[in-house]
Amino acid sequence: MTDECFVIVNLLAGRGRCRRLWPSIERALKSSRLPFRHVFTEAPGAAIEVARRAAEDFSVVVAVGGDGTIHEVATGLMGTEAKLGIIPAGTGNDFVKMLGIPPKDPLPAIPILEAGRTKRVDVGRIGEHYFVNGLGVGLDGAVAWRVFRSWRWPWLAHWIYLYAVVREALFFQSDALSVCAPEWEHSGTLMMLGVCNGRYLAGDFQLAPHAEIDDGLFDVYLISDMPPLRRILQIPKARKGRHLELPEVQLRHTPWVEIASERPLLGHLDGEPIEFPPGRLRVELLPKALEVIQASPASFT
Secondary structure, X not given: OEXXXXXXXXXXHHHHHHHHHHHHHHHHHHHOOOOEEEEEEOOOOHHHHHHHHHOOOEEEEEEEEOHHHHHHHHHHHOOOOOEEEEEEOOOOOXXXXXXXXXXXXXOXXXXXXXXXXXXXXXXXXXXXXXXXXXXXXXXXXHHHHHHHHOOOOHHHHHHHHHHHHHHHXXXXXXXXXXXXXXXXXEEEEEEEEEEEOOOOXXXXXXXXXXXXXXXXXXXXXXEEOOOHHHHHHHHHHHHHOXXXXXXXXXXXXXXXXXXXXXXXXXXXXXXEEEEEOOEEEEEEEEEXXXXXXXXXXHHXX
């Protein structure tokens, strides 16, 4: 394999933010000690196959974009020996927080890539799909879909997300779900169900505030239904992880979980909207299945 890095730049990431940042990122890469080649992607899902092919010849494949880009590149690298590097240039940049990589500025990620410190992290799998950060169904899945449908107004991204959260909090209809894990089970109407590998989702929401990406366990949150006004009033608590004190919230740990529903479920994988078919879904954790470049321990907060 070549010592060069293969850099996959998702120009759509961050609703155009990655496109604006790429010239400064490219200059910093050229000034570094990292030999690299790069390619642009501009279609949803395109980075999966690009990463899969790159892993045949490159030992490090770098995702430049947000959590959706990381999701695609990580999916392409599954089952290969290539390491995943990340330069955050998206909107939320949630997964990199678990690696000590600053989420707001892409340039500090470049010396982290140069240092090449790695760790092996867990990966989730549901059917043929993988995720590195988290899976959600219910209200947060409906929010992901509403944001996706409003993509044509990228300059209003912050307000679109706020509108989506409030709108779904007011009108979302909770589903009856059966949830089964090795040591526990739950049946009833749930407003939200999340299977988390990382702590942060949807840009700083700490829905699983104690999750670790290499402990061999999912953190699963189950949130029972609430009246619309109570939903809105409790949303701020989820940003700080304080929602765990609410009587409607349960947090469990498990290496796998099965979710059964009689209806299709709106959901997300690493923030990317997906619709799951009715029936039984099995979500499995693959321990330390992916090698990822991280910051030095001193960089973690």
